[in-house]
Amino acid sequence: MIWIVLIITGAIAAVIAQSKGRSGLGWFIYGACFPGIAIIHALCIKENKDTKKQCPDCRSWVDRKAKVCKNCSYRFTKKEMQVLVEEEQAKQENLNSRNKVAAVVLVIVIIAGICIINYIKAMNP
Numbered sequence: 001m002i003w004i005v006l007i008i009t010g011a012i013a014a015v016i017a018q019s020k021g022r023s024g025l026g027w028f029i030y031g032a033c034f035p036g037i038a039i040i041h042a043l044c045i046k047e048n049k050d051t052k053k054q055c056p057d058c059r060s061w062v063d064r065k066a067k068v069c070k071n072c073s074y075r076f077t078k079k080e081m082q083v084l085v086e087e088e089q090a091k092q093e094n095l096n097s098r099n100k101v102a103a104v105v106l107v108i109v110i111i112a113g114i115c116i117i118n119y120i121k122a123m124n125p
């Protein structure tokens with residue numbers, strides 16, 4: 001029963017964090033380990049600027065994939081877009097390796113949890 005609650009709290013934290021450009025899996029683990037705390041934390045964190053880019057004309061932050069600045073209608077050049085694509089790919093590779101680490105941590109946490117539950121059961125027959 002407690003596992004269902006932990007999965008739900010983990011999922012809520014992951015959804016909030018992902019909407020702010022953070023690692024969903026990492027926040028899922030965080031949310032499952034510290035229910036409540038992680039959700040509040042996820043709500044408090046600032047939006048990751050990595051998903052945004054700054055308009056060279058008016059200095060406002062717009063979506064990374066935007067071709068035109070919503071503030072001043074500045075058109076991003078093909079070259080500027082290309083640099084962003086390359087950055088995006090590098091970041092994605094970085095994120096993939098981080099997700100692998102998070103997956104390993106998740107497995108360890110689950111195994112540790114099962115061991116603790118079995119230990120508690122053995123202590124209280």
Ligand SMILES: [Zn+2]
Binds near residue numbers: 071
């Ligand atoms: Zn602009």
